Amino acid sequence: MTVIAAYLYRNGQRVREVSITERIDCAEDKSEFVWIGVASPTAEEMRTLQQNYNLHPLAVEDAIKADQLPKVDIYGEQLFVVARTAHVEDQAIAYGETAIFIGHSHIISVRHGSARGHIELRHALEAVPDRLAHGVDYVLHAILDFIVDGYLPIVEGIEEEVLTMEQHTVDNFLGRDEITRIFNLRRQLIRFQRILAPMQEVATKFVKIDLPCIDPETRPYFSDVRDHVRRVQTMVDDLREVLNSVFEFSNLLEQQRTGTITRQLAAWAAILAVPTAIAGIYGMNFEHMPELKTRYGYFVVLGVILLICSILYRRFRKLNWL
Amino acid sequence: MTVIAAYLYRNGQRVREVSITERIDCAEDKSEFVWIGVASPTAEEMRTLQQNYNLHPLAVEDAIKADQLPKVDIYGEQLFVVARTAHVEDQAIAYGETAIFIGHSHIISVRHGSARGHIELRHALEAVPDRLAHGVDYVLHAILDFIVDGYLPIVEGIEEEVLTMEQHTVDNFLGRDEITRIFNLRRQLIRFQRILAPMQEVATKFVKIDLPCIDPETRPYFSDVRDHVRRVQTMVDDLREVLNSVFEFSNLLEQQRTGTITRQLAAWAAILAVPTAIAGIYGMNFEHMPELKTRYGYFVVLGVILLICSILYRRFRKLNWL
Amino acid sequence: MTVIAAYLYRNGQRVREVSITERIDCAEDKSEFVWIGVASPTAEEMRTLQQNYNLHPLAVEDAIKADQLPKVDIYGEQLFVVARTAHVEDQAIAYGETAIFIGHSHIISVRHGSARGHIELRHALEAVPDRLAHGVDYVLHAILDFIVDGYLPIVEGIEEEVLTMEQHTVDNFLGRDEITRIFNLRRQLIRFQRILAPMQEVATKFVKIDLPCIDPETRPYFSDVRDHVRRVQTMVDDLREVLNSVFEFSNLLEQQRTGTITRQLAAWAAILAVPTAIAGIYGMNFEHMPELKTRYGYFVVLGVILLICSILYRRFRKLNWL
Amino acid sequence: MTVIAAYLYRNGQRVREVSITERIDCAEDKSEFVWIGVASPTAEEMRTLQQNYNLHPLAVEDAIKADQLPKVDIYGEQLFVVARTAHVEDQAIAYGETAIFIGHSHIISVRHGSARGHIELRHALEAVPDRLAHGVDYVLHAILDFIVDGYLPIVEGIEEEVLTMEQHTVDNFLGRDEITRIFNLRRQLIRFQRILAPMQEVATKFVKIDLPCIDPETRPYFSDVRDHVRRVQTMVDDLREVLNSVFEFSNLLEQQRTGTITRQLAAWAAILAVPTAIAGIYGMNFEHMPELKTRYGYFVVLGVILLICSILYRRFRKLNWL
Amino acid sequence: MTVIAAYLYRNGQRVREVSITERIDCAEDKSEFVWIGVASPTAEEMRTLQQNYNLHPLAVEDAIKADQLPKVDIYGEQLFVVARTAHVEDQAIAYGETAIFIGHSHIISVRHGSARGHIELRHALEAVPDRLAHGVDYVLHAILDFIVDGYLPIVEGIEEEVLTMEQHTVDNFLGRDEITRIFNLRRQLIRFQRILAPMQEVATKFVKIDLPCIDPETRPYFSDVRDHVRRVQTMVDDLREVLNSVFEFSNLLEQQRTGTITRQLAAWAAILAVPTAIAGIYGMNFEHMPELKTRYGYFVVLGVILLICSILYRRFRKLNWL
Ligand SMILES: [Mg+2]
Ligand SMILES: [Mg+2]
Ligand SMILES: [Mg+2]
Ligand SMILES: [Mg+2]
Ligand SMILES: [Mg+2]
Ligand SMILES: [Mg+2]
Ligand SMILES: [Mg+2]
Ligand SMILES: [Mg+2]
Ligand SMILES: [Mg+2]
Ligand SMILES: [Mg+2]
Ligand SMILES: [Mg+2]
Numbered sequence A, B, C, D, E: 001m002t003v004i005a006a007y008l009y010r011n012g013q014r015v016r017e018v019s020i021t022e023r024i025d026c027a028e029d030k031s032e033f034v035w036i037g038v039a040s041p042t043a044e045e046m047r048t049l050q051q052n053y054n055l056h057p058l059a060v061e062d063a064i065k066a067d068q069l070p071k072v073d074i075y076g077e078q079l080f081v082v083a084r085t086a087h088v089e090d091q092a093i094a095y096g097e098t099a100i101f102i103g104h105s106h107i108i109s110v111r112h113g114s115a116r117g118h119i120e121l122r123h124a125l126e127a128v129p130d131r132l133a134h135g136v137d138y139v140l141h142a143i144l145d146f147i148v149d150g151y152l153p154i155v156e157g158i159e160e161e162v163l164t165m166e167q168h169t170v171d172n173f174l175g176r177d178e179i180t181r182i183f184n185l186r187r188q189l190i191r192f193q194r195i196l197a198p199m200q201e202v203a204t205k206f207v208k209i210d211l212p213c214i215d216p217e218t219r220p221y222f223s224d225v226r227d228h229v230r231r232v233q234t235m236v237d238d239l240r241e242v243l244n245s246v247f248e249f250s251n252l253l254e255q256q257r258t259g260t261i262t263r264q265l266a267a268w269a270a271i272l273a274v275p276t277a278i279a280g281i282y283g284m285n286f287e288h289m290p291e292l293k294t295r296y297g298y299f300v301v302l303g304v305i306l307l308i309c310s311i312l313y314r315r316f317r318k319l320n321w322l
C-alpha cells in the first residue's frame, strides 16, 4: 500500500498529517474530519484502519478484494460506497474500483487499479475551504464527481471511432478486421452499461434516501452526479444503436450485393449458352448436315447467334440484371 | 448573450422593462413577477442573474453548459427545468436546449440553439392578461407547451417521408440510397425517443407532484402538455415500426427474388446441358460412329434434343421455376 | 354538428327533450340528469355546451380536435373521458374518437368518425329504467361497454383471415401479395395494441381509483369492461405471434428450398460435366489419337460416360441431393 | 347442465344432498357450508343459483359465457374466481374454464370443457374431514391445486417431445414436417404462457391480499399453488428457449451446409473448366494448327490437362473446399 | 437418509449430539439452539422431525419432493428457505436443492443432490464460537454464503471455455461440434439465470424485510450474499452476450465468405466462357468458313482469346472479385 495522503481538516483547512496507525478524536462538529487516501492496501493495513475507525469487517473485506459492483452499504452510522473507475488501456476500457468508508468525522478512499489519483482533487477542494468545511459528504461528492467525469472522454473516444466507422460503411463493404472491431466495441459498450446502471443507482440513493453522514443539503450535488451518469448512459445507448445499425446495414448491403451478382451471373450464363449450344450442334460430325454445305451458312449462324445474344442482353439490361 | 426581453408584470400587464443587473423586489402576491428571456448567455451574465435572483450554482452551471437531458430540479423554494427543443436542419432533427429558472416572482428562460424565439409566445400571453396574472406557473406552462408543439410538425414531416418510402417498397426494390436513408431516419427516431421519454417525465412531474411555485390548479394544463408528448411518442413508435417493416419486408422480398432467380438459373442450365452433352458426343472424332453415317441421323438427333428440351421446359414451368 | 339526442331523465325515465342552448338545473339527487349525444360538433356549438355545463376549456379543446389517445382527465368535480372506437373500412381498421364529459347531473358524448351511433344503446338503457335511474356513471359504463364490444368482431375478422393464411403457408410458398398482406395486418395489429393499452388503463382507473361522479358500486361493471379489453388484447397478442410465425416459417422454408435446389444444381452440373469433358477430349483434331481409330472406341467411351454418370447419380441420391 | 354433486357439509361431514332450487340457511359458523358442482349449466339454471345464493349478475354472465382469462373478482362479501384447466387433445393443449363462486357458506364450481371432474377431489377432501371443516377457503384451495396439478403432465409430455426433437437436430437436418411441428409447439407454449401468467396472479392475490371468505391461515396453501404455477412457468420458458435454439441451430447448420456446397460446386466447376477450355481449342477446325500434326501432341495435351486439374484439386483440398 | 450431523449448541459451543427422534427444549435465549443436517431423508424421517420441531406440513412436503425454485416461506414464527446448489457434472451444470427449516432454537438443513456436504462449514463455524453464539440466523447466513460461493468456480470454468472459443472464432470458421457446444453452453447459462434470479430474491428478502428468527443486525451479512449472487449474475449475463456475439460474428463471416466465393465463381465462369464460346464457333464443321483457311487464323484467335481473358481478369481484380 501507498498511503497517498492522510490529513486532519478543521474548517476546511489542513491541520496536520495523520498516520493510519493513530486513533483520531475529532470534535462533534462536522467541520473537523480526517481524510485518508490509500491505494491497493494490504489486508494488515486495512485491519489497522478498521480498528482505528471502527470499520465493518464485511466492508473491509470488500475493500481488500475489490471485486464489487458499484453499491452503497449502510453499516449502522457509517457508509460504505463502492464506485468503478474507467480508463482506456490497449484500445479497450479498463476498470478500477474505488471503495470509500464514510463516518461522521472520517472519509477513507481505497483505490484499486484506477489510473488517476485523487491528489489534484484534494488540491482543488483545499482551494475552496468554504466547501471543504461542510464535512465528509462534500468530499464524497467530489470523489464521485471526479470518477464520473472520467467516463465522458472515454465514451467520446469511442464515439469518434464509431462515427468514423459508420461513415466508412456507407461507402464501403466491411472487411474482417472491421467486423472484429465492431463486435469488440459492442462488447465493451455492453460491459460499460453494466457498470453505469449500478453507478446511477448509487447516485440516485444519495438523492432520494436519507443516509447517515449525508446532509440533505448535498442532494442537488449528488443529483448533478446522477445527471452526468445518465448523460453517459444515453451516449452509450446511442452508440450501441449506431453499431447495431452499422452491422445490420452492412449485412443488408452484402446480401443485396450477392443478389445483384447472382443475377449478373445468371444473365451472362444465359447469353453465353447460346453460342455454345448452337456451335455445339454444328460441330457434330454427321455426314448429312445440309446446312454445313451452304455457302453462307456459317455467316447466317454467326448472325443468328449475335442476334439472339444481343436480344438477351437488352432484355437483361431492362430487368436491371446487367 | 442577447437579452431577448426582460419585463416586470403586474396583474398580467407589462409594468416596465428591467435590466438583468438590477435586483427587483416584487410584491408577495403571485400576480407580480419578472419574466426574463436570454439566449446563449456568457458565464458572467449568468452570474449576474444568479446573484440578483439567488439561483443555485449547479443550476446556473447546467444553464451555461447546455448538455442536459430534460429534467426538473428542486432547489429549496426554486425550480430549475430543462427542456429540449427540436427543429429540422439539413434533413435531420437538430436539438436545442431551454433551461428555465422559476422562483416565486421570477421566471428566467435561457435558450441554446433553438430555432424559434419566445417573442411571439410573450405577445400571445400578453394578449390574455387574465392568464398572465396567475403568475409564473402559467408562463412556465406556456413555454413548455410552445416547445412541445414544435415537435409535431417535425414528426409529421418524417411521417410523410416514411409513408412515401413504404409505398415505394411495395412496388420496387430498395436501392443503396434508400437503405441509407431508412437507417438514417431510424437513428433519428431512436434519438428523438430518448428526448421524448424524459420530456414526458418532466410533464408528468408537474401533474403528479406538488412542486414549489406551481399552483395545483395548473395541473390540467401540464396534463395537456403531457398528452401532446405522448401523442408524439406514439407517432414516433409507430414510425419506427413502419421503418422496421419496410426493412424486413424489403429483406424478405430480396431473399425471395434470389430464390426465384436461383431456380430459373438451375432450370436453364439443365435445359441447355442437353444439346451441349448430346452435340458434344456426336462431335467426337471416332472413325467408327455408325450414327454419323445415317441419312437422317442429324435430324433425328436435332429432334431428340428438341423433344427433351421441351419436356424439361414444361416440367420446370409446372414447378413454377420458369 | 348533429345533436343526435338530448333528454332529461328522472328515475330512469325520459322527462323531456332539452336544447344545448338552455341551462338545466337538476335535483341534487343522482337520479335526475341530462344525457346529450352530439357528433362532430363545431367549435361554437361546443362553446355553448361549455358555458351551460361549465366544461373545462382544455377538455372542450380536446373534444373538438379529436386527436387524443384514450384517457381520463379530472377537472375538479367533473370527469373527461376519451375513448377510441374501431371499425373496418377498406380491409383495414379505422378509428373514431368518442369524448365524454361527465358531471354530477350531465353526461355529454361527442363522437368523431365512429360508425355506430348511440341510439340503440340509449333505447337499450331506457328499456331498463332501474339501471338508468342510478345516474350518469351507469350511462358512462354503458357507452364504454358499447365501444369495447365493437372491438371483438374486428379482431375475429382478422383472426379468420390470419388463420386461413397460416393454413395456406403450411402447404404453399408465399407470393408477393400475401407477404404484403401479412405486413399490412401486422401493422394494423400493432396500431390496435397502441389503442388497447390506454383503453385498458382507462377501464382500470374506474376500477382502482375513486373518481368524481363515479359510485364505488359501479366498479364491478368497469372491471367487466376491463376484462373485455384484456381479452381483445390477448387475442391481438396471439395474432401477432401467429403472423410472426407465418413469416418466420415461410422464411425458413424458402431458405431450405434454396438449399435443396443449390444441391440439385450442383449434382446435375457434376453429372453433365462428365460427357462434356470426355467428349471434348475426343473432339480434338489431333492427327495422332490412337483411340479414334479403334473399332469399338466410340462404344467404349459411351459406356464409360454412362457408367461414371450413373455412379455419380446413385451417390447423389444417397446423399439426398437428388 | 349436469349437477355433478351438491351437498351440505357440517364439521367436514356430508349432512345431506341439496337441490339447486332450494335456499339453504347455514349457521354463522364457517364449518357449515354448501358445496355445489355443476358442468356447462344453462342460463336458466344459473339464474336459479343466482337467486338462491345472491350471486352478482356480472359474475353469473361470465360463468355462463366461459370466455374469461383467469381472474379474481370481489363482489361485496363474495368472491368470483375464474381458472383455466388444460388437457391434451389431438396432440395439442386444449383449455377448459372453471368458474368458482365463493360466499361465506357456499362454494359453487361451474366447469366448461374440462376433461377431469371434481368427484375424486371431493372424495379426497371428504376423507380428511378435519380440513374440510375449516370451510370454503380450503375447498377453493383444493380445486385450484387440482387444476394446477393438471398442468404438469402436459408440460412433461411436451418436454419429452421437444428434447427428442432437439437430440434429433444434432445429428440430422430438419424436414418440412419437423419444422411445422416446432412452430406448432412454440405456438402452444406461447398460448400456455398467456394462461399461466394470470393464473399466477390469481394465486398471488390469495397470498398477498386480504380477500373476503378467505382466512389468512390459508395463505401458505395458496402460496404452494403459486409455487406450482411458477415451476410450470419455468419449464415452459425453458422449452420455448430449447425450441428457439433448435430452430436457430438448424438454421445455422443449413446455412453452413449451403456454404460448403457452394464451395464444392465452385471447385469442381474450376477443375472441369480446364479440359473443356483446352479441348475446345484443339477442337477448332483451322487448317494451320501446327500442334495437331505433332506425333505426341495429343498425349502432351492430355498430360497438361491432368497436371493442371490435379494441381487445382490439391489446392482446393488444402482450402478445405473439397 | 444419513443424518450428517445433529448437535445442541450453547454460546457457540457444542453441548452434545442429539437424535432426530427426541424433542429438545432450548432456553429462551437465542444462543442455545439445535443444528441438524440431513441428506435425502425418507418421508418418515421427515415426519419425525416435523413432530419434534413443529414444522409446517407444506414445508415438509417441499423438503421431501425437492422440486422447488429458491424461495422464502413464512410459517408463523418459523421460516422455510429453499436454495439451489450447483456443481459441474459431465461438462454441464447440475443442480441440487437445499431446504432449510429455521425456528427460534433450531435450524435443520435438508440436502438433495448437492456435491459438497456442510461438515467443513460446521467446523469453520465452530472455530469462531463468538459468531455461532449469535444464533440460527448466523448459521443460515453461513449456509447460503457457502452455497453461493459454490457458483463462482462454475461460472469461471465456463468463462474460460467461452473466451477460448471466442478467440478461436476470430481466426477460424466454426465447425459443427463447436456450434453444438455454443448452443449447449447458452442453454446452460439461460437455465442458470433462472436459478440465480430467485436466489437473488431470497437474499434480498433477508436484507429488506423483517423476518421471524432473523436479527436486523444480520442484514449486512445477507447483503453480502446478495452481492455475490449479483456478481455471478453479471458474469453470466456477460457470457451470454459473448456467446451471442460469437454466434452472430461467425454467422456474418460465413455469409461474407459465401459472398466472396460467389463473386470468384462468377468471375472465373465469365473468363472461361470466352475460349469456350470462341473455340466452339471455330469448331463448327461448315465448309465455307474463310477464317479457317488463313495461315495465322489459329494464332490470331488464340491471341484474341488470351487478350479478352486477361482484360477480364484485370477488371475482376480491380473489383476485388479475384
Ligand atoms: Mg445485452
Ligand atoms: Mg448493472
Ligand atoms: Mg447491481
Ligand atoms: Mg438513466
Ligand atoms: Mg438516460
Ligand atoms: Mg439509460
Ligand atoms: Mg433499434
Ligand atoms: Mg434503443
Ligand atoms: Mg430517455
Ligand atoms: Mg432521464
Ligand atoms: Mg407514452
Ligand SMILES: [Mg+2]
Pocket (backbone or CB within 6 Å): B230, B231, B233, B234
Ligand atoms: Mg405514448
Ligand SMILES: [Mg+2]
Pocket (backbone or CB within 6 Å): B241, C190
Ligand atoms: Mg414489431
Ligand SMILES: [Mg+2]
Pocket (backbone or CB within 6 Å): B234, C193, C194, C195, C197, C198
Ligand atoms: Mg399505447
Ligand SMILES: [Mg+2]
Pocket (backbone or CB within 6 Å): B230, C069, C198
Ligand atoms: Mg398513453
Ligand SMILES: [Mg+2]
Pocket (backbone or CB within 6 Å): C200, C229, C230, C233
Ligand atoms: Mg391486459
Ligand SMILES: [Mg+2]
Pocket (backbone or CB within 6 Å): C230, C231, C233, C234
Ligand atoms: Mg391480457
Ligand SMILES: [Mg+2]
Pocket (backbone or CB within 6 Å): C233, C234, C237
Ligand atoms: Mg397486452
Ligand SMILES: [Mg+2]
Pocket (backbone or CB within 6 Å): C241, D190
Ligand atoms: Mg415469439
Ligand SMILES: [Mg+2]
Pocket (backbone or CB within 6 Å): D193, D194, D195, D197, D198
Ligand atoms: Mg398473459
Ligand SMILES: [Mg+2]
Pocket (backbone or CB within 6 Å): C230, D069, D198
Ligand atoms: Mg390478465
Ligand SMILES: [Mg+2]
Pocket (backbone or CB within 6 Å): D200, D230, D233
Ligand atoms: Mg413466475
Ligand SMILES: [Mg+2]
Pocket (backbone or CB within 6 Å): D230, D231, D233, D234
Ligand atoms: Mg418462475
Ligand SMILES: [Mg+2]
Pocket (backbone or CB within 6 Å): D233, D234, D237
Ligand atoms: Mg416465468
Ligand SMILES: [Mg+2]
Pocket (backbone or CB within 6 Å): D241, E190
Ligand atoms: Mg435466448
Ligand SMILES: [Mg+2]
Pocket (backbone or CB within 6 Å): E193, E194, E195, E197, E198
Ligand atoms: Mg428466474
Ligand SMILES: [Mg+2]
Pocket (backbone or CB within 6 Å): D230, E069, E198
Ligand atoms: Mg421465482
